[in-house]
Each structure stands twice: as C-alpha cells, then as structure tokens.
Amino acid sequence: MYSEKVMDHFQHPRNMGEIEDASGVGTVGNAKCGDIMRMYLDIDDDGIIQDVKFKTFGCGAAVATSSMATELVKGKNIQEALQVTNKAVMEALDGLPPVKVHCSLLAEEAIHAALWDYAEKHGIKIEGLKKPKSDIHEGEEDEEEEY
Amino acid sequence: MKKVIYLDNAATTRTAPEVVDAMLPYFTEYYGNASTIYELGGSSKKAMNEARETIAGILGAQENEIYFTAGGSESDNWALKATAEAYRAKGNHIITSKIEHHAVLHTCEYLEKNGFEVTYVDVDENGKIKLGELEKAIRPTTILISVMFANNEIGTIQPIREIGEIAHKHGILFHTDAVQAFGQLPINVDEYHIDMLSASGHKLNGPKGIGFLYIRKGVKIRSFIHGGAQERKRRAGTENIPGIVGFGVAAKRAAETMQERTAKEIALRDHLIDRVLKEVPYTRLNGDRTDRLPNNANFSFQFIEGESMLIMLDMEGICGSSGSACTSGSLDPSHVLLAIGLPHEIAHGSLRLTLSEETTLEDIDFVVDTIKGIVGRLRDMSPLYEDFVKKQAAK
Amino acid sequence: MKKVIYLDNAATTRTAPEVVDAMLPYFTEYYGNASTIYELGGSSKKAMNEARETIAGILGAQENEIYFTAGGSESDNWALKATAEAYRAKGNHIITSKIEHHAVLHTCEYLEKNGFEVTYVDVDENGKIKLGELEKAIRPTTILISVMFANNEIGTIQPIREIGEIAHKHGILFHTDAVQAFGQLPINVDEYHIDMLSASGHKLNGPKGIGFLYIRKGVKIRSFIHGGAQERKRRAGTENIPGIVGFGVAAKRAAETMQERTAKEIALRDHLIDRVLKEVPYTRLNGDRTDRLPNNANFSFQFIEGESMLIMLDMEGICGSSGSACTSGSLDPSHVLLAIGLPHEIAHGSLRLTLSEETTLEDIDFVVDTIKGIVGRLRDMSPLYEDFVKKQAAK
Numbered sequence: 014m015y016s017e018k019v020m021d022h023f024q025h026p027r028n029m030g031e032i033e034d035a036s037g038v039g040t041v042g043n044a045k046c047g048d049i050m051r052m053y054l055d056i057d058d059d060g061i062i063q064d065v066k067f068k069t070f071g072c073g074a075a076v077a078t079s080s081m082a083t084e085l086v087k088g089k090n091i092q093e094a095l096q097v098t099n100k101a102v103m104e105a106l107d108g109l110p111p112v113k114v115h116c117s118l119l120a121e122e123a124i125h126a127a128l129w130d131y132a133e134k135h136g137i138k139i140e141g142l143k144k145p146k147s148d149i150h151e152g153e154e155d156e157e158e159e160y
Numbered sequence: 161m162k163k164v165i166y167l168d169n170a171a172t173t174r175t176a177p178e179v180v181d182a183m184l185p186y187f188t189e190y191y192g193n194a195s196t197i198y199e200l201g202g203s204s205k206k207a208m209n210e211a212r213e214t215i216a217g218i219l220g221a222q223e224n225e226i227y228f229t230a231g232g233s234e235s236d237n238w239a240l241k242a243t244a245e246a247y248r249a250k251g252n253h254i255i256t257s258k259i260e261h262h263a264v265l266h267t268c269e270y271l272e273k274n275g276f277e278v279t280y281v282d283v284d285e286n287g288k289i290k291l292g293e294l295e296k297a298i299r300p301t302t303i304l305i306s307v308m309f310a311n312n313e314i315g316t317i318q319p320i321r322e323i324g325e326i327a328h329k330h331g332i333l334f335h336t337d338a339v340q341a342f343g344q345l346p347i348n349v350d351e352y353h354i355d356m357l358s359a360s361g362h363k364l365n366g367p368k369g370i371g372f373l374y375i376r377k378g379v380k381i382r383s384f385i386h387g388g389a390q391e392r393k394r395r396a397g398t399e400n401i402p403g404i405v406g407f408g409v410a411a412k413r414a415a416e417t418m419q420e421r422t423a424k425e426i427a428l429r430d431h432l433i434d435r436v437l438k439e440v441p442y443t444r445l446n447g448d449r450t451d452r453l454p455n456n457a458n459f460s461f462q463f464i465e466g467e468s469m470l471i472m473l474d475m476e477g478i479c480g481s482s483g484s485a486c487t488s489g490s491l492d493p494s495h496v497l498l499a500i501g502l503p504h505e506i507a508h509g510s511l512r513l514t515l516s517e518e519t520t521l522e523d524i525d526f527v528v529d530t531i532k533g534i535v536g537r538l539r540d541m542s543p544l545y546e547d548f549v550k551k552q553a554a555k
Numbered sequence: 556m557k558k559v560i561y562l563d564n565a566a567t568t569r570t571a572p573e574v575v576d577a578m579l580p581y582f583t584e585y586y587g588n589a590s591t592i593y594e595l596g597g598s599s600k601k602a603m604n605e606a607r608e609t610i611a612g613i614l615g616a617q618e619n620e621i622y623f624t625a626g627g628s629e630s631d632n633w634a635l636k637a638t639a640e641a642y643r644a645k646g647n648h649i650i651t652s653k654i655e656h657h658a659v660l661h662t663c664e665y666l667e668k669n670g671f672e673v674t675y676v677d678v679d680e681n682g683k684i685k686l687g688e689l690e691k692a693i694r695p696t697t698i699l700i701s702v703m704f705a706n707n708e709i710g711t712i713q714p715i716r717e718i719g720e721i722a723h724k725h726g727i728l729f730h731t732d733a734v735q736a737f738g739q740l741p742i743n744v745d746e747y748h749i750d751m752l753s754a755s756g757h758k759l760n761g762p763k764g765i766g767f768l769y770i771r772k773g774v775k776i777r778s779f780i781h782g783g784a785q786e787r788k789r790r791a792g793t794e795n796i797p798g799i800v801g802f803g804v805a806a807k808r809a810a811e812t813m814q815e816r817t818a819k820e821i822a823l824r825d826h827l828i829d830r831v832l833k834e835v836p837y838t839r840l841n842g843d844r845t846d847r848l849p850n851n852a853n854f855s856f857q858f859i860e861g862e863s864m865l866i867m868l869d870m871e872g873i874c875g876s877s878g879s880a881c882t883s884g885s886l887d888p889s890h891v892l893l894a895i896g897l898p899h900e901i902a903h904g905s906l907r908l909t910l911s912e913e914t915t916l917e918d919i920d921f922v923v924d925t926i927k928g929i930v931g932r933l934r935d936m937s938p939l940y941e942d943f944v945k946k947q948a949a950k
C-alpha cells in the first residue's frame with residue numbers, strides 16, 4: 014500500500030522527539046480522522062531552522078510525512094520552510110495512496126503552526142503565513158464520485 | 161520467509177487443505193451444471209445436496225431451508241431487503257442494533273431511503289444489546305428484528321434466544337447475522353427462535369465467495385437475485401459447486417471439532433488478554449469478558465493509533481486488525497467501538513487479534529512481547545502521551 | 556469409465572487445469588483479506604488487480620470500470636435494478652428483447668411490479684432483434700436498453716454496435732448481457748457503445764460463482780449488495796480472491812486463444828450442422844446461420860421430445876441440452892424458441908450442442924451417428940410421427 018520511502022520513514026522516523034525550550038511549537042489535529050501532530054522548531058538569530066523534532070499520533074502516512082517534513086525544513090530559512098507544502102512532502106515520499114492524501118496536510122499545517130508560535134513569541138510577522146487552524150478540514154482526497 | 165502469525169481470522173481464514181482437496185474434483189472432473197439431467201450434472205447435484213444436508217443438520221434445520229449465496233453480505237442484503245418487500249403490507253418498521261456489520265447497517269440505511277423506518281437499539285459498555293430497549297422499540301408496524309449472533313470486532317455474543325423469544329412473542333420475524341458465530345458456537349434455529357440466518361464460508365476455513373441464508377419454511381420472502389430456477393427458484397445463478405462442496409466440508413469440520421478447538425482457543429485467548437492487561441499500562445479490553453467469541457481479543461491502547469501499530473506488527477510477521485479510522489476506507493473510527501462508549505481517540509488505538517486452531521502458546525507469547533515494544537515506541541512518538549506524562553508530573 | 560463427450564459448454568465449462576493451478580495458492584497460502592494492510596492481504600490485492608487489468612484490457616475498458624460479482628445473474632440484476640433506481644427521476648421505461656436470459660427477463664418482470672414499464676422487442680426468425688422496432692419503442696422516459704450480446708440457446712449474435720448507436724443517439728444507457736459472448740467474440744466497449752456489460756467466469760473455463768459487471772465511468776448506478784467498502788464501495792462482500800484470480804487467468808487464456816480456437820470450433824460446428832441437416836430428415840437449425848456463436852448448434856427434430864433425446868444421448872456418454880419444457884423447471888418450452896416463431900411441438904424437440912476447444916472431429920461424427928439412431932427410435936415411438944407418416948401415405 015505504501016511506497017518504500019514511506020515505509021522507510023515510518024520504520025526509521027527522522028527527528029522524532031521533543032526540543033526543550035523550542036523557539037516555536039505547533040500542534041495540529043486532523044478533524045477528518047482525529048490524528049494529531051506536534052512540531053518543534055529551533056530557529057537561530059538569522060532565522061535559520063537549526064533543529065526540528067516531531068511527535069505524531071496517527072497512521073503510517075502521518076508518521077512518514079512528519080518525518081519527511083522535518084528533513085525538508087531542517088537547515089532552511091523561514092521563507093524556504095513555508096514552501097514545504099504537503100505536495101512537496103508527498104512527492105519526496107514517492108506519493109501516498111489517495112485515501113491518505115489528507116494525512117500529509119498535518120505536516121504542512123504543523124510547520125505553519127510552529128512558525129506562527131515562533132512569530133508570536135518573538136513579536137514578528139512572517140510574510141505569507143496565515144494563522145493556522147487547529148483543525149484541518151481541507152485536503153479531501155478524490156472520493157469515489159457520488160453518482 | 162519470515163514466519164507469519166496470522167491473527168486476523170475474523171476477517172478471513174485459511175482455507176483448510178482438506179476443504180480444497182474436496183473442491184478440486186468439481187473444477188475439472190465433475191464440472192457439470194447441477195441443473196442438467198445428464199450424469200455429469202448429477203454428480204454436482206448430489207455433492208451440493210450433501211453440503212446442504214450437512215449445514216441443515218448443524219443448525220437443526222431442514223435441507224430445503226438452506227439457500228446458498230455468494231457470502232455473508234449477500235445473505236444479509238437478501239434477508240433484509242426481501243423481507244421488507246414481502247411484508248411491507250404489514251408494516252414498514254425494522255429493529256436492529258447499533259453494532260451490526262455494515263452489510264446490515266448500510267442495507268438498513270438503504271431501506272430508510274426507500275420508505276422504511278429503522279430503530280438502531282443501543283448496546284451496553286460490553287456490547288450487549290439492551291433487551292428492554294429492544295422490546296420497547298417494537299411497534300404494531302414492526303416486521304423484522306435483525307441482531308447479529310456475535311460481533312465481528314469485539315466478539316460479544318448476544319442473548320439470541322431472548323431476542324428470538326421477544327420477536328416471536330410479538331409475531332415479528334427474527335433474522336440473525338451469524339457470519340462470525342456459525343462454526344464457532346452451537347446454534348439451533350428452533351431453540352433460538354431464528355427465522356433467518358446468514359453465514360459465510362470463508363470465516364470457518366471454507367472458501368471465499370460462498371455463503372448461505374437459512375430461511376425458515378413459511379417465511380414468504382422471494383428472490384433477491386432473479387433469473388434461473390436454482391435454489392428452489394429463490395436464488396438465481398449457476399450453482400458454485402466447488403464453493404458449496406468446500407463450504408459443506410468446512411462446516412462439517414467446524415462442527416465436529418468445535419468443542420475441542422474452541423476450548424483450546426479460549427485458553428489461549430484468555431492468556432493473551434491476561435498478559436496484555438497486566439503488562440501493558442493504559443490498556444482496556446473491549447467486548448464482554450465471558451460472553452465473547454472463543455477466538456476474539458480486542459484491546460484499546462491509549463495514546464496510540466491503530467494503523468501504525470498494525471504496520472509495526474506486520475513487520476514482525478503478525479497480522480491483526482484495527483478499528484482505527486486510518487485503516488478503513490471511511491476515516492471514521494469503528495462504529496462498534498463508538499457504540500460501546502469509547503471516545504474517538506481511544507477507539508483509534510484499538511487492536512483486534514483473532515485466533516485460529518493453528519495458533520500456539522508460543523505465538524501468543526511472542527505477540528504479547530512484540531506488542532509491548534511497539535506500544536512503547538509509539539507512545540514515545542505520541543504527543544498525546546507526552547501531554548499525559550507532563551500532566552502527571554505536574555501533579 | 557465410458558468416454559464422455561461434453562457438448563453443453565453454454566451451460567458451463569470445465570475449469571481449465573491451469574486456471575485451477577493459478578487459484579490454488581490463494582486458498583491456503585495467500586488467503587489474506589484484500590482489504591487489510593498487512594503483507595498477506597497485499598498479495599491478494601495485487602492478484603486481484605492483475606485480474607481486473609486483464610479483463611479491462613480485453614474489453615478496452617479502464618480497470619476501475621470492472622466490478623467483480625458472483626456471476627452473470629448477479630451482474631444482470633445489478634445492472635437493471637440499480638439503473639432503474641438511479642435514473643427513476645428521468646424515466647421509468649426500459650427496453651429489452653424477448654429472447655434475453657431469465658436473469659434479465661425475470662428482473663424486468665420484477666421491475667414491472669415495481670412501477671417500471673418494459674418493452675420486450677421482437678426478434679426475427681433467426682433470433683435477430685428488429686432494430687426498427689427497437690428504435691420505435693423509445694420514449695422520452697426510456698432510461699435503459701438491455702440486449703444480450705449473443706443468445707445462450709440459439710447462439711445468435713445481435714447487432715450490438717447498431718443497438719449501442721441507437722441508444723446513445725437518444726441519450727439512453729445501454730447494457731448488454733455478454734455472458735455467452737465474453738471470451739468467445741471480440742468486444743470493445745467503446746466501439747460498441749456499451750455502458751454496462753455482464754459476464755460470468757464459468758462460461759469460459761473459469762470458476763463458477765464469479766462474474767463481473769463493467770460499468771462505464773460516469774454511469775451513476777450505486778450498490779446492489781450493500782455493506783463493506785469493497786469494489787470501490789459499489790459491491791460489498793469479502794473478495795473471492797481465488798475466484799477472481801481464476802477468472803483473470805481464464806479471460807486471458809480465452810482472449811489469447813480466441814482466434815485459433817474459435818476458427819477450429821466454427822469448422823467443427825459447421826460440419827456438425829451440415830451433417831445433421833443433410834442426414835436427419837425433418838430437422839431445422841435454430842438461430843442465425845452465420846452470425847452465431849462459434850460453438851453453438853441448435854436443432855429442432857420434428858415429432859420428438861427433447862428430454863427423451865437427452866437421456867438417450869447421456870446413455871451414450873453425450874451431454875447436451877434442450878429447450879424442452881420437460882427439462883426445465885417451468886414446463887413451458889423455451890421462450891427463445893417460441894420467440895423465433897417455432898410452434899410448441901417443434902420447440903419441444905430441440906437439442907442444443909455447444910462445443911469446446913476439446914471437441915474433436917471424431918466426437919462430432921460419433922454424435923451425429925448417435926443422433927441419427929436416437930431420432931429414428933424416438934420417431935418410431937412418436938404418435939405425431941405416426942400421424943405424419945399416415946398422412947403422407949394417404950396423399
């Protein structure tokens with residue numbers, strides 16, 4: 014069902030854990046399936062993401078997308094991190110089954126939530142970042158057409 | 161190849177080698193159509209009637225009350241839709257439970273869209289139907305009560321005899337989905353006041369794609385699949401002779417070994433349940449502790465999610481299943497686990513393990529040890545567990 | 556054992572040994588439920604998808620337009636009932652032919668009892684549908700045309716492309732029962748403007764109890780069997796993996812050998828027809844002489860009755876079938892033979908012989924010789940023949 018890359022990230026999740034006194038922490042839940050993801054960011058004074066960790070309560074796809082998302086944002090600056098969309102994460106994982114597309118949104122939203130938290134804590138405004146919802150509803154996979 | 165420990169026998173079972181052996185001649189040798197008059201067809205017909213007799217015997221039914229179908233889902237659809245149609249003049253109300261299989265629930269929803277009214281009776285925290293509520297739900301227009309014999313997820317066995325008595329006291333037909341129970345529990349259609357009963361071959365080491373509907377003589381439902389005159393004109397379609405023969409052999413086998421086999425399964429199941437509840441913290445058993453299918457164990461592990469657990473178990477060669485939203489097509493967690501009162505996030509972390517006659521004590525011990533490791537790893541990864549631990553520490 | 560010459564391949568066929576071999580591992584080894592996530596289920600799913608691809612490829616269809624069922628009858632019931640339901644808002648009129656299989660005809664009768672109107676279009680003396688009559692039958696409320704690809708009794712092949720064109724010209728859905736044609740004739744759903752197509756495994760050396768319904772993308776019929784999310788939520792029930800795998804292999808085999816096999820069958824069939832018509836007096840061929848299934852021969856022998864003939868043939872090891880009342884459950888002679896204009900007593904004396912790839916020239920010659928003897932003996936026994944002879948003599 015899952016690609017080899019997904020399975021690899023599921024079996025060996027990268028950057029799993031917590032960061033104490035993180036610069037930004039974001040927790041988002043997927044209203045569609047009830048799964049939850051938390052992202053910790055450690056951002057230096059130049060705005061570079063020095064470290065990132067995640068925790069996920071969710072399916073195989075949720076775990077793998079969190080893991081891949083952390084790899085994609087690590088070492089990037091904030092604007093670059095904002096470009097890490099769920100699509101980018103999915104592509105990096107060689108795709109997800111259609112019913113699992115919504116899972117990848119958790120990763121994107123969790124990054125955004127952590128960045129928002131960072132911005133609030135530091136009293137700055139990040140260009141192009143909207144306040145994340147705590148519940149994600151979009152990302153409906155291609156349902157069987159309702160004939 | 162890695163050893164596989166298959167603990168998903170409620171989903172489907174391994175077809176027993178002797179069942180396959182019994183089927184084989186009917187593919188290439190006695191392949192005749194059972195409705196023909198030449199000898200080649202005669203062999204098919206004879207084999208089919210033997211299977212019918214076997215199954216009728218097990219249920220205390222008559223041969224001509226057993227109608228072969230393509231499986232449990234067709235049997236359920238047939239029983240409900242055709243009864244609804246046949247008895248519409250009498251009334252348009254049906255009673256069922258909240259924890260039925262989708263083959264019953266979705267059929268009921270279909271009937272609701274077509275002018276029928278359906279009451280979905282509650283179950284208690286162990287998954288037992290509330291008999292008082294059931295009886296109160298009866299109206300003058302009630303034509304059918306359909307309650308499953310035993311639940312496929314949590315294994316709870318329903319008080320079928322009592323339900324049958326209530327139904328018949330009120331002159332209402334009683335259908336039971338016995339897909340999980342047939343071959344696992346003793347069933348007698350007269351003692352239990354059953355008018356219709358669904359079963360499926362592949363749940364008892366028989367082949368897939370074959371089932372039956374028991375219809376008590378006198379119940380006036382007609383065809384669901386129209387066409388040829390097979391199955392006493394009630395179910396059209398060239399008979400699946402190898403499937404029927406295989407189902408017959410599987411049923412016979414299941415009935416003959418039932419006592420010994422289920423005693424063994426119960427002992428292993430109880431060992432599994434005891435060890436898991438003792439050794440894995442924040443865990444609950446779902447379903448009734450004693451009135452449960454001999455081979456069923458169903459746990460909820462707090463703070464973790466079922467699909468991840470299943471994939472990790474699979475990597476260790478263990479096949480199980482989950483009521484987690486993430487594993488089903490629907491994204492909603494199991495309606496059964498919600499009906500027994502579990503909150504969403506706990507329903508999410510559920511694991512069903514269903515044993516077979518081939519399961520050993522070593523298997524079970526290996527499974528428990530593996531579960532302990534996996535649950536630990538997943539909790540380390542879980543933001544919910546992190547919150548919980550921090551809250552505990554703050555106290 | 557006496558040699559058996561099996562010439563009832565339109566009723567059912569011998570499951571090819573390589574089909575059985577392909578099925579075997581899915582009973583005892585890869586027995587997992589295809590809807591699960593562990594690896595054991597993955598093998599099942601892969602095998603199922605392969606079969607689906609094969610079949611879609613043969614029809615020029617998409618994989619996700621093939622839905623597995625339990626056989627031709629279920630496919631026909633599904634196509635008709637679910638279309639009727641889904642398009643009821645558009646209209647309540649259905650057009651079919653007088654010579655459809657009972658799986659279509661009895662379903663139409665059922666629909667008539669439920670508020671639908673059905674026109675049964677006539678066929679000519681060769682069993683071809685009258686296209687002019689078909690087109691004239693179309694009303695603004697017509698939602699479906701259902702005409703079989705080729706007839707199971709007399710073998711006549713319908714002008715499917717023309718029917719499809721008429722249907723689509725009027726914006727009407729077109730279903731064809733291709734149970735006899737699939738694997739015997741080249742079919743392309745786009746070229747023939749087919750929206751739904753029924754087929755059954757056991758007619759092409761595949762297993763019994765498995766079929767499919769092709770449903771063109773965009774056709775909005777829903778489930779017939781409600782329940783689990785199998786077959787893209789359109790057909791519930793644990794997938795019959797061995798059956799599906801067997802069907803896939805049989806379909807592939809039938810498609811690959813089609814040209815050579817049917818050329819051989821046509822030659823033998825024509826030899827059979829020529830000899831019988833030449834050597835047995837007062838005999839007619841039923842069905843179209845050229846637009847007929849490669850393996851079908853159907854004769855009416857005047858003055859004699861079909862069942863007696865079948866029993867005598869069986870005693871010589873020959874399996875055939877008859878449109879005689881006495882052999883069916885119904886006591887009415889074949890509706891197909893009546894529709895092509897045969898009087899009752901001639902329809903009675905009909906014999907259908909349907910060849911397979913295993914049939915040899917020696918078989919055919921032996922069969923013709925045997926028929927000659929049997930027809931002679933039965934005519935000696937027949938009061939109708941006596942009357943006829945006396946009348947002739949009186950002239």
Ligand SMILES: Cc1ncc(COP(=O)(O)O)c(C=O)c1O
Pocket residue numbers: 396397398399565566625626627628629631656658703705706707732733734735755756766
């Ligand atoms: C033309 C036709 N349609 C439908 C059917 C029904 O198929 P099945 O018996 O596989 O249900 C048959 C054969 O019995 C047939 O010949």
Ligand SMILES: Cc1ncc(COP(=O)(O)O)c(C=O)c1O
Pocket residue numbers: 170171230231232233234236261263308310311312337338339340360361371791792793794
């Ligand atoms: C209780 C129950 N009812 C009905 C079914 C449907 O049976 P089948 O999949 O054979 O159609 C199942 C199993 O899937 C079941 O467990």
Ligand code: FES
Pocket residue numbers: 043046047048071072073074075113115116119485486
């Ligand atoms: S995040 Fe719940 S299904 Fe994947």
Ligand code: FES
Pocket residue numbers: 880881
């Ligand atoms: S005389 Fe026996 S059925 Fe015709």
